[in-house]
Amino acid sequence: MNNILEINHLTMRFGGLLAIDDVSFSVEENTITSLIGPNGAGKTTVFNCITGFYKPTVGEILLKTNKNFNLERMNDFTIPQKAKVARTFQNIRLFPQMTVLENLIVAQHNKLMDASMYTLKGLVNAKSFVNAENEAKELAKYWLDKINLIDRADIEAGNLPYGQQRKVEICRSMCTEPKLLCLDEPAAGLNANESLELNELLKFIKKEHKISILLIEHDMSVVMGISDKVVVLDYGKKIAEGDPNTVKSNPEVIKAYLGEE
Amino acid sequence: MEYFLQQLINSLTLGSIYGLIAIGYTMVYGIIGMINFAHGDVFMIGSFVSLIAMVLLGVGTGIFLPFALLVVLIAAILITSVYGWTLERVAYRPLRGSFRLAALITALGASIFLQNFVQVTQGAKIKPIQPVIQGGFTFFENGALVVSLSYLQIFIIIITIVLLSIFSYLISKTPLGRSQRACEQDLTMARLLGINVDRTISTTFIIGAALASVAGMMFVLYYGVIDFFIGFLTGIKAFTAAVLGGIGSIPGAVIGGLLIGLIETFWSAYFTIEYKDVAVFGILVIVLIFRPYGILGKPEVEKV
Amino acid sequence: MQDKKNISIILKDLLFTGLIATILLIPIVGLRTEISTADSTGLIFDYNFLIAFIVIAFVIGVRFLFHIYWFSKIKKTQKEKSEKDKKLFLKKLNLYLGIIAGFVAFTLPFMPFANRYVVDVATLVLTYVMLGWGLNIVVGLAGLLDLGYVAFFAVGAYSYALLSTSFDLSFWICLPLAGILSAFAGILLGFPVLRLRGDYLAIVTLGFGEIIRLILLNWYEFTNGPDGISRIPRPSFFGFPFERKSDVTTFHELFGLEYSTMHRIIFLYYLILILALLTNFFTIKIRNLPVGRAWEALREDETACRAIGINPTNTKLTAFAIGAMFGGFAGSFFATRQGFVSPESFTFIESAIILAIVVLGGMGSQIGVVVASIVLIGSTELFRELEQFRMLAFGLAMIVIMIMKPRGLLSNREPSILMHTKKNE
Numbered sequence: 001m002n003n004i005l006e007i008n009h010l011t012m013r014f015g016g017l018l019a020i021d022d023v024s025f026s027v028e029e030n031t032i033t034s035l036i037g038p039n040g041a042g043k044t045t046v047f048n049c050i051t052g053f054y055k056p057t058v059g060e061i062l063l064k065t066n067k068n069f070n071l072e073r074m075n076d077f078t079i080p081q082k083a084k085v086a087r088t089f090q091n092i093r094l095f096p097q098m099t100v101l102e103n104l105i106v107a108q109h110n111k112l113m114d115a116s117m118y119t120l121k122g123l124v125n126a127k128s129f130v131n132a133e134n135e136a137k138e139l140a141k142y143w144l145d146k147i148n149l150i151d152r153a154d155i156e157a158g159n160l161p162y163g164q165q166r167k168v169e170i171c172r173s174m175c176t177e178p179k180l181l182c183l184d185e186p187a188a189g190l191n192a193n194e195s196l197e198l199n200e201l202l203k204f205i206k207k208e209h210k211i212s213i214l215l216i217e218h219d220m221s222v223v224m225g226i227s228d229k230v231v232v233l234d235y236g237k238k239i240a241e242g243d244p245n246t247v248k249s250n251p252e253v254i255k256a257y258l259g260e261e
Numbered sequence: 262m263e264y265f266l267q268q269l270i271n272s273l274t275l276g277s278i279y280g281l282i283a284i285g286y287t288m289v290y291g292i293i294g295m296i297n298f299a300h301g302d303v304f305m306i307g308s309f310v311s312l313i314a315m316v317l318l319g320v321g322t323g324i325f326l327p328f329a330l331l332v333v334l335i336a337a338i339l340i341t342s343v344y345g346w347t348l349e350r351v352a353y354r355p356l357r358g359s360f361r362l363a364a365l366i367t368a369l370g371a372s373i374f375l376q377n378f379v380q381v382t383q384g385a386k387i388k389p390i391q392p393v394i395q396g397g398f399t400f401f402e403n404g405a406l407v408v409s410l411s412y413l414q415i416f417i418i419i420i421t422i423v424l425l426s427i428f429s430y431l432i433s434k435t436p437l438g439r440s441q442r443a444c445e446q447d448l449t450m451a452r453l454l455g456i457n458v459d460r461t462i463s464t465t466f467i468i469g470a471a472l473a474s475v476a477g478m479m480f481v482l483y484y485g486v487i488d489f490f491i492g493f494l495t496g497i498k499a500f501t502a503a504v505l506g507g508i509g510s511i512p513g514a515v516i517g518g519l520l521i522g523l524i525e526t527f528w529s530a531y532f533t534i535e536y537k538d539v540a541v542f543g544i545l546v547i548v549l550i551f552r553p554y555g556i557l558g559k560p561e562v563e564k565v
Numbered sequence: 566m567q568d569k570k571n572i573s574i575i576l577k578d579l580l581f582t583g584l585i586a587t588i589l590l591i592p593i594v595g596l597r598t599e600i601s602t603a604d605s606t607g608l609i610f611d612y613n614f615l616i617a618f619i620v621i622a623f624v625i626g627v628r629f630l631f632h633i634y635w636f637s638k639i640k641k642t643q644k645e646k647s648e649k650d651k652k653l654f655l656k657k658l659n660l661y662l663g664i665i666a667g668f669v670a671f672t673l674p675f676m677p678f679a680n681r682y683v684v685d686v687a688t689l690v691l692t693y694v695m696l697g698w699g700l701n702i703v704v705g706l707a708g709l710l711d712l713g714y715v716a717f718f719a720v721g722a723y724s725y726a727l728l729s730t731s732f733d734l735s736f737w738i739c740l741p742l743a744g745i746l747s748a749f750a751g752i753l754l755g756f757p758v759l760r761l762r763g764d765y766l767a768i769v770t771l772g773f774g775e776i777i778r779l780i781l782l783n784w785y786e787f788t789n790g791p792d793g794i795s796r797i798p799r800p801s802f803f804g805f806p807f808e809r810k811s812d813v814t815t816f817h818e819l820f821g822l823e824y825s826t827m828h829r830i831i832f833l834y835y836l837i838l839i840l841a842l843l844t845n846f847f848t849i850k851i852r853n854l855p856v857g858r859a860w861e862a863l864r865e866d867e868t869a870c871r872a873i874g875i876n877p878t879n880t881k882l883t884a885f886a887i888g889a890m891f892g893g894f895a896g897s898f899f900a901t902r903q904g905f906v907s908p909e910s911f912t913f914i915e916s917a918i919i920l921a922i923v924v925l926g927g928m929g930s931q932i933g934v935v936v937a938s939i940v941l942i943g944s945t946e947l948f949r950e951l952e953q954f955r956m957l958a959f960g961l962a963m964i965v966i967m968i969m970k971p972r973g974l975l976s977n978r979e980p981s982i983l984m985h986t987k988k989n990e
Contacts, residue, residue: 051872080874093869095862099980106862107873112855122854141984153984176873296764306593313596316608343588355968361763363971365710366924369917370963377957382594385953388608389600493913497775500768539779542772549769550757 010059037233096158104140280518282499285469298368301496307477345470507555699891708864713774721896747893793907927973
């Protein structure tokens, strides 16, 4: 199985604080990998390094798709655009005053900008641009259908209940047509039912769209339910990496924190 | 050499005035994260109150000077503080928690209101006053070039130092200062811990206004003439001082004030006086572009 | 019992209000300093205690009204209009006002009461409307706090003035050139500062605005300093000048009319109307295009934009430059209308007025800008004598409107794309 993401000797220092200490792990193509660990272990920091929001102090983050990308050298908006890595946030970051549909359309910005030749074609309503816009709308419709929110497409995103906002955020990421999807605590705040729906959605994404997923989670029903691999961090160091069951019974992991159900 | 020394003395005086006003900007920014656009105009009000008090008491004509100045100082501080309190209470408190643009517009509105309030009630003409504190020491008489340190300048610098010491003590040693620092760090948590956030914020505005009023009185004494528009320009320069020193840092505000005083004085002395305001605006722009957290500030890492 | 308690609370509050008002007003209002006529450098007092007391009483009265208002809100169980109804109401209001305004705008010069003064004022209002719509691209759509917009107005005006007086080019050539120069200025000024957030960006743009004004004021060789540039050529009707007599066919000769100064005035009116409408149509159109949506997304959450691959700097720069361009167009118009430009027309207070027009009118409401302009600028003209009070009222209005409606009076956001349109439901 090929690796889509390889993290080698990642270290992140904030002044005197060592947030991540020589962490290496990989994400295999077309799998779901979970990154877990007690609070403060450095999981979101790893995410921020992968997605370009932080520049790592030391280390290499290699994305291997049609070509190789050194993510540690790219900045935060180039990574989704060129390397096709998408992410969601711990505190949901939708565009609250824009509608659900607008959120999904704006995610296809770069594609549409190209189609409109930097807006020029758009100003004259060129046929090719109108087509591109319709395709974008279809893609949005497709994902909204998958999460059963088509009839709420024209509602302001900020007015949706929390669980639905989460799903919209994931769909928005999918509209950027990524190869690697990074989800930061997607199950936070979801009830048992919603967590199950989330599992189904993620499994669907992996299977039908052949997308690799890396997620940070505390909810063990999600982690154990869908992960192909689990990586455990504690105090900035990696303490385990392997399939869920092996990791679950790893004494180091149990010592670090007992996963709660 | 004499010229240089004289400019140095002048800049200290100017810098004290800017520093006193800058503290108000920096404190308010530190505690509620907003730029109090109307603070320069509070300074202007302070200068007018001082002027009126001086005329009322007949300062400079017979009345015992130190006593009169003390009364003027107290009157200016008291009345201007009420202005500062009212400003926060009426224009800013209702919009706490609303978006930035609304707070900015209301601050602009307050600034315009205060300027025109004084223009309407006091007239648009400049208000000159006879020099009140005269005389001083002279060193180095070298023909035409003289270095003099006037009593007025000494007065200004000493008052500033005294106030700053009282003020630093207040901030670091008293419960008030602690509440203020807590609110600066985390407003919600401070409230949850029982700190009266409204009172702390009001007090911040009052202290800022009080210091600005002292600067206003100094301005009247030093320049001898004021008008309703001095708040705008002096305000921006004091704000530049606060940014230069590191917005949110009180020592920074003082240092920034001194630096701006230095830059403005030396620029007018050695280059051209017409562009001295451009120099200060230029500093503002350059600092914000290259080092927005100022001299004593730390770069903020955005939490994602 | 409860009522007695309420009354005592209210009375105490009114007493407190009166005390505060007294402290604030007696010194500044009551003791007006004037330069004494006897001793020309001394100051004497002009006592205005009566006025001070009247104002204090007025303040207490207003506070009392507040109490009544709050009281009535508690007593009555008002049926709160639902969010949806309010939105629908605003949407309809925006639409109807737009239609009325459009009709009035096009027919104004031909109305019976439309003399030179009226058309002049209307032209001034329209200039501010255009500036408001231009600034709306920067502030309203992209969410960039710009306090120095007057700088681009100035660049446009001076570019037009210099181009037309030095090179003798026609209005129709100078206009686009001035716009390009302003856009260029927008890119130059925007590039270093657009990564600053919120308030800092506001201050920096204010700084830039002032720097430009000071340069215009002091660079005598290039801009003529405080004297300004005069004798700027007036526009012609596509080559037919608005003169009584000329070497070429004049406008009135072309149409077989009696010469009248009103011809040029009306032409200028329609000119600014067209320019303003151009700005408006552009805004409406660009909202439906990717770049417009990116602007609005940036306004909502820049971090999320980065996470979906939008380049914030380029996007912001585009907004800034395009806004600057429209400001430049307005500046050209201003220059040719006045025939004269000087730095005094481009002070910070102008930036503040334009920003106030955008925000008070209502974020996202195009007609809001029109309403705000009419109220703010129109009232200036109506109350010419009370000029000083106008600015006072302006500042007060800014505070009051923000407190009551932080989003502005007519704020309303229409989605730029709908899944379910009336047609396919």
